[in-house]
Structure formats: C-alpha cells, structure tokens
Amino acid sequence: MKIIRLAVAALAATAILAPVSGWAQTRITFKSAKTGSSYYQMAVQLSEAVKRGTDGGIILTVEESQGSVQNVMEVVARSGNYVFTTPPALVGSAQGAKGPFQDKGNPRFDEIRALFPIPSLTMHFVVDADAGVTDLAGLEGKTILLGKGSFGATEGEKYLELFGLTDKVTIADAELSNAVAALKNGQIHAFVTAGSWPAPNVIEAAAGTGVTVLSLSDEQIAETKRARTVIPAGTYAGQEADIVTTSLPVVAYATTEMDDDTAYRLTKTFWDERAKMAGEAAWWKGVDAGLLANIDGKIHPGALRYYDEAGMAVTEANR
Known part of the structure; x- marks a missing residue:
C-alpha cells in the first residue's frame, strides 16, 4: 500500500513539473x-x-x-x-x-x-544651440556631419536633397562616433543621427554642449514618405517643446x-x-x-x- 502511495505521489509530482519542464x-x-x-x-x-x-x-x-x-x-x-x-x-x-x-x-x-x-529608427537633426538654427532651412551655410553607411546617413542625405540643401551645406568627412566631440569643439554646426529615442549621442550632446533638435513641418514629413513621430518635451536636456520628426518602423x-x-x-x-x-x-x-x-x-x-x-x-x- 505504501508503495502504491509513493507511486501515485511520484506521478502527481511529474504531472505538476511537466508543464514547467515543457516551457523551459x-x-x-x-x-x-x-x-x-x-x-x-x-x-x-x-x-x-x-x-x-x-x-x-x-x-x-x-x-x-x-x-x-x-x-x-x-x-x-x-x-x-x-x-x-x-x-x-x-x-x-x-x-x-x-x-x-x-x-x-x-x-x-x-x-x-x-x-x-x-x-522605431527616429531621425534627429541635432544643431549646436549657439548656431541659432530653428528649422531645416536654417542649416544653409552650416557644416553637417552625416556619418557613413548607416540608415541615418542615407536618410539625412536624402532630406538635404529633398529640401534643396545639398549644395548649400558642407558635409563633414568624419564618422558619426565623432559627432559629439566635433560639435563641442566647433568643428561642425550639426549632425544627423537615427535611432530609438532618447538617442545616447543626443543625450550626451544635449547635456555637454547644449543643442537644438529640429522639428519638421507636416508638409516636409509628407514629402519624406516616412512615419510622423513625436519626441515628447523633456526627453533631452533643455528641450522645452515636443520634437516632430520622422521615423522608420x-x-x-x-x-x-x-x-x-x-x-x-x-x-x-x-x-x-x-x-x-x-x-x-x-x-x-x-x-x-x-x-x-x-x-x-x-x-x-x-x-x-x-x-x-x-x-x-x-x-x-x-x-
């Protein structure tokens, strides 16, 4: 009888543990x-x-x-x-x-x-706050770092062409990893980066240098054929208003x-x-x-x- 009780207990334990083992x-x-x-x-x-x-x-x-x-x-x-x-x-x-x-x-x-x-991969146009730029048109005459080979670089280049800025800006020949230091040292006025928000390099730039992240108009967003994305106010240091930009899901x-x-x-x-x-x-x-x-x-x-x-x-x- 004792043996039967032990066998039943063993079977019950197996039944209890089986699903856990299955999930594992x-x-x-x-x-x-x-x-x-x-x-x-x-x-x-x-x-x-x-x-x-x-x-x-x-x-x-x-x-x-x-x-x-x-x-x-x-x-x-x-x-x-x-x-x-x-x-x-x-x-x-x-x-x-x-x-x-x-x-x-x-x-x-x-x-x-x-x-x-x-x-989503969210576009950030990041400008030195001292440059006084408030929209994409204000990038005319400025030096911009796009980086190379990334979605952000390709998309940034596309936007410059789309909004008639290709021949009106200077593109810095540097990697995106150097963007924050280059902005701080005055070697560039702006950089373009794409990533989830809050983006680590934008956090660093906002905290160390002071930046403006540009918004796009609804008309500009429609021209890009990308999704409209809002980065809430307060996401980055000194950001007092929402940033309206584009993203790739x-x-x-x-x-x-x-x-x-x-x-x-x-x-x-x-x-x-x-x-x-x-x-x-x-x-x-x-x-x-x-x-x-x-x-x-x-x-x-x-x-x-x-x-x-x-x-x-x-x-x-x-x-």
Whole structure:
C-alpha cells in the first residue's frame, strides 16, 4: 500500500513539473543588431524581460547581426524558432525580390510573420544651440556631419536633397562616433543621427554642449514618405517643446515554423513587460499599440490571438 502511495505521489509530482519542464524547453534565437548598438541593448533587455515574464519558460538567445538585410536573408537557412528585427519595408522587398533582394527571391520569405513593434529608427537633426538654427532651412551655410553607411546617413542625405540643401551645406568627412566631440569643439554646426529615442549621442550632446533638435513641418514629413513621430518635451536636456520628426518602423518577426502558442506567449509577454522595460530604458516608452498600424504584411496567428484578446486594432490586411 505504501508503495502504491509513493507511486501515485511520484506521478502527481511529474504531472505538476511537466508543464514547467515543457516551457523551459522553448528556446528562441533572436537576431538583432551590431554589438554595442542601441538595438542590441534592446534585444538583451527583451531577452531578460521574456525570461522574467515567463519564469524561464521562454529563453531568447541574442545573436549579433550586421544589419536588417542579413536578418531577413537568414530566414532562408534558419528553421524553428527564429526571431529577427527589421523595418517592414525590407520584408516586402524580400517577398517581391526587389531592392537588396533582387535576384535573391526565395519561397521562405513568404513564411515571414510579424509579432510586435519595437522602437522605431527616429531621425534627429541635432544643431549646436549657439548656431541659432530653428528649422531645416536654417542649416544653409552650416557644416553637417552625416556619418557613413548607416540608415541615418542615407536618410539625412536624402532630406538635404529633398529640401534643396545639398549644395548649400558642407558635409563633414568624419564618422558619426565623432559627432559629439566635433560639435563641442566647433568643428561642425550639426549632425544627423537615427535611432530609438532618447538617442545616447543626443543625450550626451544635449547635456555637454547644449543643442537644438529640429522639428519638421507636416508638409516636409509628407514629402519624406516616412512615419510622423513625436519626441515628447523633456526627453533631452533643455528641450522645452515636443520634437516632430520622422521615423522608420522596426518590427520583430518570426516565421510560420513558430507554433501559435509560442508566438502568443512571446507576444503577450512582450506587452506585459513593456512598461517595466520602459522604466529601465526610456526608448520603450515610444512603443504603443498605435505602432501596429506600421506593420505591412501578415501577423503571426499566435500574435493575432493576443491582439484580439487585448482589443488592439489590427487591419484586415495583417490577418
């Protein structure tokens, strides 16, 4: 009789522990950005938040990436629970074999599904406060550092051309990593950077030098064909008013190989932990349900289940 009781107790313990063990086996590869970048830091924070929010049931292993194009391309070779970040437009390009994916089309790209938005790449036109510049037109005659090879550099160059400033400014031949020191030393009047807000280099410049971050008019924003973004007053030292600028949405994606329950739990945990992450790093404050409107293409069915339960609006095109 004692043996039977022991056997029943063992079976009960197994039944209790089995789900926990099952959750512990859910491991996800999270392909992010270059080590040291704000987006890599976000990935690490998200990994910690998911582990905390699921009691270790889901483990995100963060991998360094050389950029969003690489993240999308790896869908071809990856299997299982592969999650990556990229602007939605690149997913559309991959599925249409356009742009950087020309002649690289693959049926696997059609299996990409969105999960949730993360902080957007937000444009910052940062000017020395002593320069007296209050809008983009005021950059005429000034020396500007754009950097090289980044989204911010390419986008900044595009804006200068779009608003007739290309031949009216001097472009500094330097890396963006030197921007704050160059501004402080008077070697440049302004620099352009793109990243989640608050951007670390803008925080440094605002605290050490005093800067003005320029706003764009609604007409200018419409010309850029980018999303309108508002950086709230007080985000940077000395910033007394909202900054109205543009941004490029960034989204976390998986593929149809991720099962619905995992996608549901990962998405729910992200939103459940978002406020706590925002308390740890302000860039998460810019993420809300409104960013779902920036997602192009299909959302993973598991994530859709959460959005429907939470009452978050999702377009029919995303279903």
